Amino acid sequence: MNRSDDADARPDPEALLEVARAEEARARRGQLKIFFGAAPGVGKTYAMLEAARREHAAGVDVVVGVVETHGRSETAALLEGLPRLPLRAIDYRGKRLAEFDLDAALARAPGLLLVDELAHTNVPGSQHRKRWQDVDLLLARGVDVYTTLNVQHLESLNDVVAQITWVRVRETVPDAVFDRADDVELCDLPADELLERLREGKVYLPEQARNATEAFFRKGNLLALRELALRRMAQRVDSDVQAYRRAHGIQATWAAAERILVCIGPSENGPRLVRAAARMAAGLRAEWIALYVETPRMALRKDKGGALAETMRLAESLGAEVVQIGGEPIAARVLEYARGRNVTRLVVGKPSRSRLRELLGGSVLDSLVRGSGEMDVHVISGDEGIPTTRRGRLRAAESLRRAPPRAYVWAVAAVCGVTGLGTLLHAYIDVSDVIMLYLLVIMVTAARFGHGPSTLAALLSVASFDFCFIPPYYTFAVADVRYTLTFAVMLVVGVVISGLTERVRMQAEAARGRERRTAILYSLSRELAQLRHKNSIGTSAARHVAELAGGRVVVLVAGPDDALTPVQGTDVELMDDPVELAAARQALERGPAGAGTDTLPAAKALYVPLQAVGRTIGVLGVTTGEPSRLTPIAEQELLAAMSGQVALALHRVLLAQEAQQAELRARTEELRGALLSSVSHDLRTPLTAIATAASVLAQPGPMADDKRREFAGSIYDEALGLGRLVTNLLHMTRLETQGVALRREWTPLEDPIGAAMTRIERDLAGHVVHVSLAPDLPPVLLDEVLFEHLMLNLLENAAKYTPPGSPIDVSARVLGANMVVEVADRGEGIPPGQEERIFDKFVRVGGARQGGFGLGLAICRAIAVAHGGTCVAENRPQGGAVFRVTLPLGEDTRASDPAVTQGVTA
Numbered sequence: 001m002n003r004s005d006d007a008d009a010r011p012d013p014e015a016l017l018e019v020a021r022a023e024e025a026r027a028r029r030g031q032l033k034i035f036f037g038a039a040p041g042v043g044k045t046y047a048m049l050e051a052a053r054r055e056h057a058a059g060v061d062v063v064v065g066v067v068e069t070h071g072r073s074e075t076a077a078l079l080e081g082l083p084r085l086p087l088r089a090i091d092y093r094g095k096r097l098a099e100f101d102l103d104a105a106l107a108r109a110p111g112l113l114l115v116d117e118l119a120h121t122n123v124p125g126s127q128h129r130k131r132w133q134d135v136d137l138l139l140a141r142g143v144d145v146y147t148t149l150n151v152q153h154l155e156s157l158n159d160v161v162a163q164i165t166w167v168r169v170r171e172t173v174p175d176a177v178f179d180r181a182d183d184v185e186l187c188d189l190p191a192d193e194l195l196e197r198l199r200e201g202k203v204y205l206p207e208q209a210r211n212a213t214e215a216f217f218r219k220g221n222l223l224a225l226r227e228l229a230l231r232r233m234a235q236r237v238d239s240d241v242q243a244y245r246r247a248h249g250i251q252a253t254w255a256a257a258e259r260i261l262v263c264i265g266p267s268e269n270g271p272r273l274v275r276a277a278a279r280m281a282a283g284l285r286a287e288w289i290a291l292y293v294e295t296p297r298m299a300l301r302k303d304k305g306g307a308l309a310e311t312m313r314l315a316e317s318l319g320a321e322v323v324q325i326g327g328e329p330i331a332a333r334v335l336e337y338a339r340g341r342n343v344t345r346l347v348v349g350k351p352s353r354s355r356l357r358e359l360l361g362g363s364v365l366d367s368l369v370r371g372s373g374e375m376d377v378h379v380i381s382g383d384e385g386i387p388t389t390r391r392g393r394l395r396a397a398e399s400l401r402r403a404p405p406r407a408y409v410w411a412v413a414a415v416c417g418v419t420g421l422g423t424l425l426h427a428y429i430d431v432s433d434v435i436m437l438y439l440l441v442i443m444v445t446a447a448r449f450g451h452g453p454s455t456l457a458a459l460l461s462v463a464s465f466d467f468c469f470i471p472p473y474y475t476f477a478v479a480d481v482r483y484t485l486t487f488a489v490m491l492v493v494g495v496v497i498s499g500l501t502e503r504v505r506m507q508a509e510a511a512r513g514r515e516r517r518t519a520i521l522y523s524l525s526r527e528l529a530q531l532r533h534k535n536s537i538g539t540s541a542a543r544h545v546a547e548l549a550g551g552r553v554v555v556l557v558a559g560p561d562d563a564l565t566p567v568q569g570t571d572v573e574l575m576d577d578p579v580e581l582a583a584a585r586q587a588l589e590r591g592p593a594g595a596g597t598d599t600l601p602a603a604k605a606l607y608v609p610l611q612a613v614g615r616t617i618g619v620l621g622v623t624t625g626e627p628s629r630l631t632p633i634a635e636q637e638l639l640a641a642m643s644g645q646v647a648l649a650l651h652r653v654l655l656a657q658e659a660q661q662a663e664l665r666a667r668t669e670e671l672r673g674a675l676l677s678s679v680s681h682d683l684r685t686p687l688t689a690i691a692t693a694a695s696v697l698a699q700p701g702p703m704a705d706d707k708r709r710e711f712a713g714s715i716y717d718e719a720l721g722l723g724r725l726v727t728n729l730l731h732m733t734r735l736e737t738q739g740v741a742l743r744r745e746w747t748p749l750e751d752p753i754g755a756a757m758t759r760i761e762r763d764l765a766g767h768v769v770h771v772s773l774a775p776d777l778p779p780v781l782l783d784e785v786l787f788e789h790l791m792l793n794l795l796e797n798a799a800k801y802t803p804p805g806s807p808i809d810v811s812a813r814v815l816g817a818n819m820v821v822e823v824a825d826r827g828e829g830i831p832p833g834q835e836e837r838i839f840d841k842f843v844r845v846g847g848a849r850q851g852g853f854g855l856g857l858a859i860c861r862a863i864a865v866a867h868g869g870t871c872v873a874e875n876r877p878q879g880g881a882v883f884r885v886t887l888p889l890g891e892d893t894r895a896s897d898p899a900v901t902q903g904v905t906a
Contacts, residue, residue: 030139033183034118035148038229039222041197042189044148045069045116049078051185052114052146056082061111066100068116082114090123099123102134105143112144119153119171132173151229154178164224179236186233191222242342258286261338262320262347263368265292269349269380270311276380277347278318289341290315293333294326309596309636324637331367338375346377407449411457414441419464426469434469435490442494446501454502458494462487517638520544524642528649537653538567541620541646548638551623552605556584557650558618564588567618574605574621583607584619594621608639610647617650686718693718717762742786742866746779749812749821756791757810763796766804772811780819780887782867790863790871793856794823794883802827802880817889818869824882829875838873860885 033051035044045067056062064084069075085108088101099122105113115138120131128134135145152161155172162168178184189197238257262277264270274290281288292308312322327333338346351365369377418441422434438461446454463476466487471479478484524544531537538555545553552571556564564584566572575581583600586593587607594603605621620643693711697703750773757764757771798808806826813820830838837843839861843854857873860883864871869887876882 028142030142031144031182032135032139032180033144033146033185034178034181035146035187036151036178036184036229036233037148037187038151038189038225039194040070040150041194042187044150044187046072046075046078047185047187048114048116048146048148049075049082052082052112053078055112063105063108063110063113065105065113065115066117067114083110090125092123092125097123099126100131100134102127102137105134105138106141109141109143112146113138115145115147118147118149118177119173121171130171130173132177136177149173149178151225151232154232157228157232160228161225165221178232179239184233184236186229188226188229191219191226194222195219238342258284258345259341259343260284260286260288260345260347261334261341261343262288262290262315263293263334263349264290264308264311264315266308267349268307270307271314273347273349273380274311274315274318274320276378278315278320280345280347280378281319286344288320289343290320290322291334291337292322292324293330294324295328295330313598329364329367331364331371334368335371343375346372346375348377348379350379350381403450403452407445407453408456410449411441411445411453412460414445415457415460415464418461419468423468431469434465435486438465438490439494439497443497443501446498447505450505451498451502454498455495458491458498461494462491465490517548517635520548521638521641521645525645528645531649532653532656534650534653535568537646537649539569541642541649542570545620545622545639545642548635548642549622549624553623554605554621555610555646556588556619556621558588558616562588564619574623577604579603580605580621584621587619587621588616595623608643610643610650612644612647612651615651617647617654620646686722689718690715690722720759720762742783744781744783746781747784747787748779749773749777749819752782752784752788753791753810753812753821755788756795759788759792760796760799763799764808767799767802768805768807769795770807770809772809774813777812777814777819778889780889782887786863786866790860790885791821791823793860794885797856797883798823798825798827801825806880814889815886819887819889821885821887822882824876824880826880829879829881830873835873835875839871857883 035048035051037044049067052062052064062082064079064082066085066087067075067079069079085101085104087098088104090097090099100115115131115135118132118135122128122131122134126134128137135147138145151157152165152169153171153173154175156175158169158172234257260277260281262273264273277288277290280286290312292312315322323337325333325337334346346368348365348368351363365379415438418434418437422429422437426434442454442457442461445457466476466478466483467474470483524540527540527544528537531540534557541555542553552574554571554574555567556575557567559565564575564581566575575584579600580594580603583594583603583605584607586599587609590599592606592608593599594605594607595601596606605623607619607621610617610620622639693714697708697711697715753771753773757769795808795810802808802825809822809824811822811824839857841855841858843858857871861871864885864887867887869885871883871885873881873883
């Protein structure tokens with residue numbers, strides 16, 4: 001293709017639409033520019049500040065969000081004159097740390113924001129865990145960002161960097177962030193120059209520089225990191241070139257970098273082609289692709305699927321990108337894909353078909369050579385020892401053997417039937433009608449049995465037509481030479497119809513196969529989306545995979561220590577065999593293993609890892625009813641897709657469990673913190689008062705009796721209060737963890753109410769307590785000790801939250817089948833919306849100044865619930881709060897009783 005052809009080429013409408021959508025999305029987001037380098041000290045921050053100063057001089061609103069100078073004076077000098085956002089101070093583990101203020105940046109919304117060190121991990125307490133997440137939010141809000149990044153922080157290169165430097169980098173950035181950047185500028189320095197800067201103290205402080213030189217900053221490490229950075233930049237530039245070519249509809253090959261494509265298929269010389277392409281790619285240090293074009297005929301050749309799968313696995317193991325596409329003709333699809341990927345070299349095998357078949361059906365190699373344009377075509381010889389002509393004869397014989405013998409019998413019988421029918425009706429129909437009948441037989445035979453029987457039917461039809469319907473009759477001699485052309489046309493038309501009909505049949509069968517696979521995958525996906533337990537997910541996966549493979553299926557989930565546990569509902573008995581368990585372990589650690597692979601091929605089942613979001617969840621094991629059931633590539637791809645769906649479903653369940661555990665841990669930590677907060681004050685305060693009073697009493701010398709009584713009374717009061725706090729804490733622990741065995745007796749209410757008032761007589765001394773008990777109150781079946789504790793907590797709460805001198809009303813009455821006991825006060829009441837929350841543990845409406853653990857009301861409700869009743873709170877219309885305890889009377893109480901232990905949750 002010449003330059004004029006390039007100019008006249010029209011872009012693909014789909015590519016234009018994709019570009020338009022990308023541009024529209026990009027217009028709504030801010031622009032991200034990354035200053036990229038191989039290691040610290042190559043000048044990323046310096047280059048970023050220089051570019052920012054140029055933008056600032058051009059009138060752009062440039063603001064410094066966070067920039068790390070690391071003590072470099074020349075870098076700090078570039079910050080002068082640029083507006084800066086103040087850093088946010090965060091307290092963490094007793095230290096005050098400065099962090100990038102995302103909220104201030106969003107509120108300021110500058111035209112360009114400088115955010116250094118993209119891979120930085122934020123201090124706990126920040127909005128996001130990673131700084132690149134802060135940057136992503138800024139971009140979504142339309143703010144342009146300049147940032148810096150080292151190659152060792154890219155997630156995909158983490159293992160490679162660790163292998164080279166023996167240092168595991170903990171702060172990483174997803175490659176997608178790097179790939180989505182609108183611009184990447186490479187900041188590069190030779191290794192020797194960087195080491196010189198390090199020795200001069202221009203990278204780290206002297207002590208840090210010495211440590212870095214002995215560890216990370218060795219020359220070999222720097223050379224390897226530099227190569228990684230250059231290669232990663234080359235990949236990004238190549239992606240940009242491909243995007244430009246797609247957007248502008250450029251079909252010609254741009255040989256800016258070598259890229260090799262090898263055409264593979266279900267043939268004997270596939271491994272030879274792959275090895276040759278691998279050697280060529282290694283010599284050129286080029287990327288290479290192994291491409292398989294699946295035609296409808298190939299999709300139905302299940303006998304060759306094993307050889308093709310083996311060739312694909314070999315290509316993958318040698319570092320190729322394996323791609324499968326579909327369609328016809330093969331040469332056109334190969335060239336279309338090669339131009340889309342900017343391939344410079346094509347590697348194909350020598351033709352193995354006979355010259356006659358190539359003349360009739362066309363040559364793929366010839367079409368590739370003629371349409372290759374700027375691409376070089378390398379033709380590799382096939383396997384030695386099998387001549388091409390013999391291979392063609394073997395393939396033709398194999399093609400004929402594919403149809404069963406009854407198909408050929410049917411073809412002969414059908415031709416004989418049409419011949420007999422034509423002979424009977426010869427006097428009534430024209431010769432052309434007989435030809436149509438023969439063509440109909442050829443078409444039906446091709447549709448039902450394929451190419452071999454239909455070709456036989458075409459040959460027999462021409463022979464029968466000549467023998468029975470062309471004079472002289474019943475001989476193959478031809479009186480009129482013009483019929484020779486009729487025979488030739490009839491044969492050609494028959495063969496063409498046979499080929500076209502067979503192609504339609506194969507396309508229909510291939511479509512049915514795709515429909516079946518799509519239906520299986522859709523059914524599995526729809527069912528898994530509704531399941532929330534790993535056992536039900538395993539059962540569903542086993543049923544659908546068994547439908548595909550026709551054998552046994554087991555799903556194994558990896559535990560915290562990578563121990564594989566079979567999921568109930570799948571074939572767990574398969575794991576009784578040590579060989580199967582070993583194959584499953586290999587699949588978890590290294591990829592597919594077991595039957596049909598090179599790893600433990602003696603296993604009965606094929607084991608594939610269940611991977612989701614870069615995490616291996618478990619293993620899927622499957623046996624087949626037939627050895628070749630999973631041989632076709634399409635079936636293997638379907639199994640891979642199904643395993644991916646199962647992995648995502650299991651990953652969703654595991655994430656839900658982890659979220660639940662995290663929430664439980666958070667609540668536990670919250671309760672623990674509340675308890676420690678209360679203990680630190682409410683236990684220390686009375687103990688301090690007791691110790692102080694006791695120390696005064698223990699001093700030698702005379703003391704007035706009133707002072708002695710005052711200190712003794714203080715000790716007594718504080719000890720009582722401390723005892724109530726400890727009792728509440730013990731009661732709450734007992735009610736929640738051990739349940740409570742109620743010891744119920746028929747008890748008059750005045751007994752526990754009077755006992756409770758006596759126990760806190762000192763707390764109630766400043767209040768007037770009005771007790772109003774209905775005269776006809778019957779005894780109540782209750783645990784007197786627990787109910788006395790309930791009343792004590794209610795009275796203590798009323799005394800604590802009401803001003804001195806205010807009245808407290810205690811009343812009891814019968815309401816229907818229940819006994820209602822109320823404790824009312826004239827205090828400030830309950831804040832609106834807190835009527836239920838005050839019964840939660842460690843909740844104190846009045847704050848810490850009121851003292852206590854915040855357990856009293858929680859215990860009151862727990863005791864009421866243990867008796868089959870309720871405890872609620874509400875505000876009084878005339879001011880204050882009322883706490884109402886309702887207990888059942890009569891047979892309801894007896895029925896809910898007796899001596900069974902009831903677990904109570906407040």
